[in-house]
Amino acid sequence: MKFTIQAVDSLCLARAGQFETDHGVVETPIFMPVGTIGTVKTLSPHDLKENGAQIILCNTYHLYLKPGLEILKAAGGIHKFNSWKGPVLTDSGGFQIYSLNELRRLNNEGVEFKSHWDGSTHFLTPEKVVDIQRIIGSDIMMVLDQCIANPSDRITVEEALQRTIEWAKRSRNYFTQTYPLYGFRQFQFGIIQGGIYPDLRRRSIEELLEIDFEGLAIGGLAVGEEADIRNEITQICTEILPVEKPRYLMGVGTPVDIIEAVERGVDMFDCVIPTRNARNGTVFTMHGKVVIRNAQYKKDLRPIDETCSCYACSNFSRAYIRHLFNVNEVLGLRLATIHNIHFYLKLMSQIREAILKDKFIQWKKDFLSNFNNSI
Amino acid sequence: MKFTIQAVDSLCLARAGQFETDHGVVETPIFMPVGTIGTVKTLSPHDLKENGAQIILCNTYHLYLKPGLEILKAAGGIHKFNSWKGPVLTDSGGFQIYSLNELRRLNNEGVEFKSHWDGSTHFLTPEKVVDIQRIIGSDIMMVLDQCIANPSDRITVEEALQRTIEWAKRSRNYFTQTYPLYGFRQFQFGIIQGGIYPDLRRRSIEELLEIDFEGLAIGGLAVGEEADIRNEITQICTEILPVEKPRYLMGVGTPVDIIEAVERGVDMFDCVIPTRNARNGTVFTMHGKVVIRNAQYKKDLRPIDETCSCYACSNFSRAYIRHLFNVNEVLGLRLATIHNIHFYLKLMSQIREAILKDKFIQWKKDFLSNFNNSI
Numbered sequence: 054m055k056f057t058i059q060a061v062d063s064l065c066l067a068r069a070g071q072f073e074t075d076h077g078v079v080e081t082p083i084f085m086p087v088g089t090i091g092t093v094k095t096l097s098p099h100d101l102k103e104n105g106a107q108i109i110l111c112n113t114y115h116l117y118l119k120p121g122l123e124i125l126k127a128a129g130g131i132h133k134f135n136s137w138k139g140p141v142l143t144d145s146g147g148f149q150i151y152s153l154n155e156l157r158r159l160n161n162e163g164v165e166f167k168s169h170w171d172g173s174t175h176f177l178t179p180e181k182v183v184d185i186q187r188i189i190g191s192d193i194m195m196v197l198d199q200c201i202a203n204p205s206d207r208i209t210v211e212e213a214l215q216r217t218i219e220w221a222k223r224s225r226n227y228f229t230q231t232y233p234l235y236g237f238r239q240f241q242f243g244i245i246q247g248g249i250y251p252d253l254r255r256r257s258i259e260e261l262l263e264i265d266f267e268g269l270a271i272g273g274l275a276v277g278e279e280a281d282i283r284n285e286i287t288q289i290c291t292e293i294l295p296v297e298k299p300r301y302l303m304g305v306g307t308p309v310d311i312i313e314a315v316e317r318g319v320d321m322f323d324c325v326i327p328t329r330n331a332r333n334g335t336v337f338t339m340h341g342k343v344v345i346r347n348a349q350y351k352k353d354l355r356p357i358d359e360t361c362s363c364y365a366c367s368n369f370s371r372a373y374i375r376h377l378f379n380v381n382e383v384l385g386l387r388l389a390t391i392h393n394i395h396f397y398l399k400l401m402s403q404i405r406e407a408i409l410k411d412k413f414i415q416w417k418k419d420f421l422s423n424f425n426n427s428i
Numbered sequence: 429m430k431f432t433i434q435a436v437d438s439l440c441l442a443r444a445g446q447f448e449t450d451h452g453v454v455e456t457p458i459f460m461p462v463g464t465i466g467t468v469k470t471l472s473p474h475d476l477k478e479n480g481a482q483i484i485l486c487n488t489y490h491l492y493l494k495p496g497l498e499i500l501k502a503a504g505g506i507h508k509f510n511s512w513k514g515p516v517l518t519d520s521g522g523f524q525i526y527s528l529n530e531l532r533r534l535n536n537e538g539v540e541f542k543s544h545w546d547g548s549t550h551f552l553t554p555e556k557v558v559d560i561q562r563i564i565g566s567d568i569m570m571v572l573d574q575c576i577a578n579p580s581d582r583i584t585v586e587e588a589l590q591r592t593i594e595w596a597k598r599s600r601n602y603f604t605q606t607y608p609l610y611g612f613r614q615f616q617f618g619i620i621q622g623g624i625y626p627d628l629r630r631r632s633i634e635e636l637l638e639i640d641f642e643g644l645a646i647g648g649l650a651v652g653e654e655a656d657i658r659n660e661i662t663q664i665c666t667e668i669l670p671v672e673k674p675r676y677l678m679g680v681g682t683p684v685d686i687i688e689a690v691e692r693g694v695d696m697f698d699c700v701i702p703t704r705n706a707r708n709g710t711v712f713t714m715h716g717k718v719v720i721r722n723a724q725y726k727k728d729l730r731p732i733d734e735t736c737s738c739y740a741c742s743n744f745s746r747a748y749i750r751h752l753f754n755v756n757e758v759l760g761l762r763l764a765t766i767h768n769i770h771f772y773l774k775l776m777s778q779i780r781e782a783i784l785k786d787k788f789i790q791w792k793k794d795f796l797s798n799f800n801n802s803i
Contacts, residue, residue, distance in 0.1 A: 354503060
């Protein structure tokens with residue numbers, strides 16, 4: 054995968070770059086909206102494009118269960134199925150299986166889990182996860198890893214790490230022996246584990262670097278630890294990661310989390326926060342969060358954010374969007390989601406702009422002085 | 429209201445025309461998508477415009493309860509509130525109150541009903557309904573009427589009719605004594621009642637014609653009677669209605685119902701069928717209905733309708749839309765609604781085209797030979 058670094062901030066590790074896929078170029082740092090079951094909830098591909106999405110994330114676990122591989126294969130892969138023409142990254146299912154704790158059994162060969170839809174039993178191996186992602190046809194696939202909660206005791210973390218590394222080797226090995234099904238290239242990222250133990254994180258990276266993945270992801274964060282620990286572990290990783298490969302911090306995060314990680318040299322992010330919060334009636338503004346369902350917005354005729362140019366802010370008041378939530382109209386969910394995705398992607402583009410101008414630290418200070426740190 | 433008839437079919441009563449409002453010209457025959465609580469469920473104003481909507485209907489009863497008059501007034505009326513820039517017709521609430529049978533009490537003064545939201549009691553009079561619609565700021569308002577089920581015994585119908593006529597006089601009287609609040613014109617339509625009794629329908633029209641409404645609606649149909657009776661009653665009305673005023677058949681209907689009524693000289697329609705059916709996973713095609721949830725569409729990679737150019741048909745397969753319904757993604761509701769609204773409005777535009785070419789009867793024959801009459 055061609056990844057070009059265009060600028061590195063002189064005061065921190067923040068960097069701006071771009072990588073190329075057969076479905077288009079992605080400018081980093083980037084946020085990937087989460088399209089769990091093939092669709093970013095409430096949005097159409099047109100909405101995504103119009104609000105600046107360059108790449109979306111889909112969940113292998115969910116797509117594997119529904120619509121299932123037979124339909125995805127018949128459709129010719131995810132891009133033809135969901136009509137999103139840009140790049141797609143798929144996770145490996147590891148995180149979903151981790152969060153299904155009670156529905157899974159794990160051994161060195163792979164992981165057995167029960168479908169949350171119908172209780173049916175499935176067994177995934179690192180190799181099968183590659184096959185599944187070949188059939189989904191994502192531009193970037195993730196290896197199967199074992200994700201565990203933070204904090205966990207050192208022995209548990211070490212065990213999970215060892216298994217994750219073994220699985221990474223098997224994943225890459227199998228990846229190099231198989232081919233894309235739909236005529237465009239697919240890339241594969243490895244996943245760093247090691248919990249909150251700096252030496253285990255370092256060992257994880259050393260071992261992964263012996264395998265030549267196209268990019269590396271920091272996994273096993275945003276799973277229970279405090280923000281300062283997350284930032285510390287992130288920095289421990291990025292300090293020794295090779296500069297020439299994209300770095301992806303999985304499942305992160307709030308605007309502030311993302312800014313902190315960019316400062317530490319992370320290039321890629323995904324998180325359900327903007328979309329899930331939107332559906333709960335919480336929207337982001339340059340001055341912090343607004344809980345649009347609240348009675349205080351009943352007659353508030355201002356847009357969600359007066360500085361925002363999204364479709365929701367260009368056409369509708371807080372009072373109207375609150376009304377939509379109040380009477381359970383799904384347009385409310387969509388308008389709030391449009392706004393939050395627009396907010397996140399504008400944030401990323403401002404971050405990128407600041408790095409390109411070598412003004413990231415100043416930009417961060419200005420942004421945070423407006424933005425409510427409690428978010 | 430300026431209403432121009434552009435063509436009358438030589439073989440039937442079908443006519444093509446246009447009427448002018450301060451929010452734009454409407455070409456007839458027209459179908460008005462139903463935006464119950466200020467929004468056509470699942471669609472944005474942009475979706476409506478893109479799919480050919482010229483005028484929408486909103487429900488006075490619903491808007492009166494939520495968001496309520498205070499907010500609508502503060503917003504400057506419905507157009508500023510919901511951002512739909514085209515004409516809006518509001519019903520009077522009569523039909524909703526009729527369907528709340530157990531929650532209402534009626535006398536000559538007006539009607540008392542209980543809110544379906546919170547059980548609070550409200551009393552509406554013909555005058556108050558004008559006031560409410562002044563505050564909503566619809567381009568066309570309807571008078572308060574008493575709608576009853578079909579069939580009802582003659583005495584009940586006659587009583588309801590008498591009350592409806594008294595209320596129509598009071599409504600118009602009050603309308604002429606009050607003024608629009610937002611600087612654009614509002615028009616008022618009367619409503620014909622009389623159940624399935626031809627002589628009562630005729631009496632209703634005669635009495636209404638003594639009041640100078642801008643348009644006349646046929647109410648009290650599509651409330652339980654068979655289609656042939658509805659068509660017969662419609663024709664009894666249109667045969668004696670003045671040609672120079674728009675005629676609106678309230679709450680109708682299926683594509684076939686609409687075509688039959690156009691043939692009998694009706695100009696305007698509204699119905700929840702395209703939107704409600706869409707949300708239940710039923711979509712219209714030129715070859716009849718498709719229940720998109722059905723397992724038979726699991727791997728069907730064709731669009732809903734190969735002859736359709738809507739956003740849903742241009743970008744997505746039946747298999748994908750079925751998947752969205754199957755995993756409860758609201759994008760599915762929106763895509764199905766976009767398609768059905770597009771279908772209805774394209775149908776109206778084909779009807780209009782056929783009338784303008786004096787080929788309506790032939791067009792109808794061709795359309796029905798494709799379309800499944802069971803719809």
